[in-house]
Amino acid sequence: MDLSPWMLNRAASNHQLRCPDAALSWLLADGVHHQPSCAANLLICLGAEWIWHDLGGTARALRDRGSSGSTLVVGAGRRHDAADPATLPGRIDCSADQRAQLTALGLRVDAELRPDDQDWDRYLGRCAAAVRSWAHDGDSCAGKRWQHAYDEWLAARDNDRGIMAWSVWVTTVL
Numbered sequence: 001m002d003l004s005p006w007m008l009n010r011a012a013s014n015h016q017l018r019c020p021d022a023a024l025s026w027l028l029a030d031g032v033h034h035q036p037s038c039a040a041n042l043l044i045c046l047g048a049e050w051i052w053h054d055l056g057g058t059a060r061a062l063r064d065r066g067s068s069g070s071t072l073v074v075g076a077g078r079r080h081d082a083a084d085p086a087t088l089p090g091r092i093d094c095s096a097d098q099r100a101q102l103t104a105l106g107l108r109v110d111a112e113l114r115p116d117d118q119d120w121d122r123y124l125g126r127c128a129a130a131v132r133s134w135a136h137d138g139d140s141c142a143g144k145r146w147q148h149a150y151d152e153w154l155a156a157r158d159n160d161r162g163i164m165a166w167s168v169w170v171t172t173v174l
């Protein structure tokens with residue numbers, strides 16, 4: 001599920017390569033109020049935790065769409081290991097804070113995947129390709145809007161390099 005046709009097309013085009021036996025449906029839709037027709041056994045939110053305001057809100061929303069034993073995966077920004085919290089203007093949760101938050105929500109943490117700075121740069125490269133495709137497909141209004149959003153995002157990334165990093169948490173609903 002995604003609001004972006006480009007993101008959905010890209011994921012769907014990897015289906016045969018990455019998971020040919022999986023029966024998948026692709027939804028171009030808003031995830032905020034979406035309720036699966038039955039409790040899901042796998043729930044994933046990668047890179048969109050602001051939809052439910054933060055890591056805790058997202059983990060809670062996903063948990064409530066699953067049931068005991070469901071696997072829940074959520075990726076979210078966190079404080080970079082190299083950042084000194086005393087030099088930061090505000091509080092940014094570190095890896096240990098995130099782990100504690102998830103545990104307090106009744107989730108067992110099975111793994112923490114820690115993409116490095118180069119992984120993040122590669123990801124932004126893919127976002128740049130998405131923006132180019134909007135412009136290329138002739139929707140100049142959307143193209144300009146996404147180019148502007150991307151430029152802002154890139155500037156924030158450059159500003160926060162060394163402060164923000166990323167973790168993907170793989171958990172089980174207890």
Ligand SMILES: C[S@@+](CC[C@H](N)C(=O)[O-])C[C@H]1O[C@@H](n2cnc3c(N)ncnc32)[C@H](O)[C@@H]1O
Nearest residue numbers: 001002003004007029030031032046047048051
């Ligand atoms: C940082 S990208 C992550 C995309 C993809 N999950 C991945 O990991 O490569 C965030 C995605 O959230 C989508 N998004 C934002 N708000 C959404 C919403 N309310 N419902 C569904 N998708 C949303 C955007 O279109 C965008 O593709």
